[in-house]
Amino acid sequence: MTEHVSPRVNAARLGKYIGRTIRLTCKVVRSQGDTAIVQASDGGEVSVRLTQGTHLDGSFVEVIGTVNDAATVKMLACINLGNDLDMDLVNDVVELWHDPRFAKLV
């Protein structure tokens, strides 16, 4: 099942997942053409290359994509998360996700 693993990350952890699929819960800062600038749960800005014809609406989205480099993600899919999300909570989940104590769970 390893081909379907997509860890939850923030901006700081992107660099460790270059070439792999991740989930980035983020706030949309601005969206122009086929690129969007988003803010990850740790506050870092990430550039997302959107798939054709995608429009990011809503202020919070979860981007599933492959990591190009430490600050760029190529989007595969996107989930709208509405306008009310506690980003500190999201970041806690991201950090615990990578905590070795829970390696068996995620």
Add this chain to the structure above:
Amino acid sequence: MSQYGDNPYYGNTGGGGYLAGGSPFGSANGSPGGQLRRAAAQHSLRPVTIKQLHNATQAHSDAEWTIDDAEVGQITVVGQVVSINSQTTNCLYWLDDGTGRIEARHWVDAGTDDDAERWGGITENTYIRVMGSLKSFANKRYINASHLRLIKDPNEIQFHFLETFTVDLIFQKGAPLRPSEASSAGAAANHQGTTSVYNPQSTATGGMEQYAHLPSIQRRIVQFMMSQPHQNEGIHVAAIARHIGGDAQAISDALDRLMDEGHVFTTIDDSHFALST
């Protein structure tokens, strides 16, 4: 669980208690694995990740599933719907929660048309919560879903993972202690060298946790009373006043409040107090 505690047939050993018949739980597959725990597990709902479901083990095809040696009954998963395959008798949802993918099969009751209303709103690329049980068919695992619903608040997704982590820690280390238990059990745990992350400040507050919410003067009175040698007639109010000092009226009021809340009681007369615990 405690209601079974007095039953001589179901000791708290959790093993070896196989009875040939007459099990009050009516379990036909009487394995010597402690029926009591089994019944409890079957009625519980455990939050899990999809990876845990793939790593769950089963002794044989009819046995209960276990995750890290803990039996699981009902499970709940939160995941993104990757695809929906609606058939006449059931509906298949491919779920992905980031730890893996699994199929959730929901049997449709053809006789009722309120299903569309109850399970409606679920589309691809939304998060849903699924409750059900883990099944295996032809070496493929799936969730037999008894209930599913759309997640409308994205904070619930975060909650599910945090709850999953918490439950895992509880299975590893035992339940977090209630504040009143923390001091004694925390000290015991420290003796064994296994400090639980849950013990809220097992520092040397000497059993004061249950009084932590009290105003300072009441707490000081309790602390003083705890420090005194135990006497049946309790402690005279004058001794308390001498130790605490300050306004006699304030001390009297504080004692009245402590008495109202049941922390202390009067003994031989109205000026002798003893701690309730």
